[in-house]
Amino acid sequence: MSVPVVFIDISLEEQAQELRSYMKTLGAEISEEKSPKGIEDDLHKIIGVCDSCFKDTSESDVEKTLNSIVSILIQLPNDRSENLILAFCEKLTKAATTGKLSAITLRALWLLFQSLEESSPMRYHVYCHVIQAAKQPEHIKSVFHNVDQLKTQFGTCVPNNDQMQKLLRLLHDVLLKCNQSEQAAKVMVELLGTYTSENASQAREDAQRCILAALADPSTFLLDPLLALKPVRFLEGQLIHDLLSIFVSEKLPSYLKFYQDHKEFVQSQGLNHEQNMKKMRLLTFMQLAESSSEMSFSKIQQELQLEDGQVESFVIEVLKTKLVRARMDQSAKKVYVSSTMHRTFGRQQWQQLNDLLLSWKSNLHMIQDNMKQVVVAQAEQ
CATH class of the missing domain: 1.10.10 (Arc Repressor Mutant, subunit A)
Structure with a gap:
């Protein structure tokens, strides 16, 4: 994704003063006078009302305003900007649900992400909001390419295991909503791979979601690798694992018997019986x-x-x-x-x-x- 580079040849205080005045003209409840507490308080108040520019304002003016805020944020020391960055991201992510603003807010978030130093721990948090703001297939494709590239996104400040698991879950959900089922499956497999033998039992929910997504995906037919994942092995003996085993190696009659015995279970998992039948026929034909x-x-x-x-x-x-x-x-x-x-x-x-x-x-x-x-x-x- 290409984003505009922001160059503003005035002081941070002057930038904040101009933003205050502009927000005031838009009807925002904000004083034009700068805060005696300093630039952080100014920016806190500006971010609090920045959504006033989302209404009855041209898209180019909205983008210029957001980029101006980004230009101030990235010049503040890390220990003074963290809460402001999070507040700004939350404003933009919420606004991204609106059709015309989704692309603009995504570009502003991406600009913020790219502008932060590689050593900044905030890059992870901003990227999570970037993914949340990517509501359409072309948007998610512009900010996420593959799992390998994802791991290099954060420079020298690599997310810890818990953070990476949270991000992969978020990515999986967004990719599914954007009909990127193949990428979503790869992300889920990567997520399950983050669990070790010691904590694999804690991944039951993730493992079940992985199985259900693979079964429901009409383009996924090679299901055998899932059985080797440690979190999936912890589901042995449960109905979801039995169902996966049928799709991995058995024929249509086995599925029909399972459905007859556990019809309510299949329906409760959100699986479509007719789609299951179609996939099992294909898999059975392949086996024949x-x-x-x-x-x-x-x-x-x-x-x-x-x-x-x-x-x-x-x-x-x-x-x-x-x-x-x-x-x-x-x-x-x-x-x-x-x-x-x-x-x-x-x-x-x-x-x-x-x-x-x-x-x-x-x-x-x-x-x-x-x-x-x-x-x-x-x-x-």
Whole structure:
């Protein structure tokens, strides 16, 4: 996100005086006279009424006003500006719920974040407000790119583990609201990775939210890695872990049995049964494709419990996901599979990959030897 650079060639006191006068003209309840207590008290009163510029004021004037406040904040010593920065952030985050102001307030918060020294502990708190203010997909994309980049945002003042967990939870919620489900899933996995064996039992709520988000996400199909996370392992024996295990490695009938026995649980978790059915059909088809390169329509219909005439449209939907590569022979009523993504990737899959690579290596050596023989034969001629 690009933000304007603020250069104001007057003293802090003069800047505060101008802001006081401007707020007064907007009808704010503030005196034009500077405070005898100093610049911090001036700024405290200005921030308290700065939302007066949000009404009946042009967007450019709003941005100039907010940037002027930022220019004063960043020049105050850290120990004198912390409470003022928090108060300013709260004002802007609240204003970000309004449509036309969301982009302006986000830019002002981002300017404040970037302007603070890398050693400032306030960068963390400002960034949390930046994320809260990012209400739209294009906004969150401009201030958050990926987890690896996130860790470098705070310079030399790295957040402690509790702070990072709070930020990752906040990011996860905002990303989901902005329909960034793939990024949200990565953030949640990162969050669960912050727990150790000693405190993994404290992460039950986070682990459950992670599982539910993954199950509900229509584009997430590789669920096996979740089972290896320590907080998720602490849920073994609970219904949510049983449900995850079904999505990881079992077929549609297992899910239908679970739903029949625990219908109220599935509904109470906010999961949609029809969406669950759709995902389980896809996962079941992937599992069938792992062991069968050729499947009849009748087998697909039986295994996936489809109605007459639904097989062709289902296969088309599968091919759109690119989880399986196959071709459909409608006259023969068969599907020929060329490759499929594995639902789980454990020791067996690694062994298969190793065998395949060894086979390729052997074939390449054979081709190389044959080419050498051809070269020798041509030379002899």
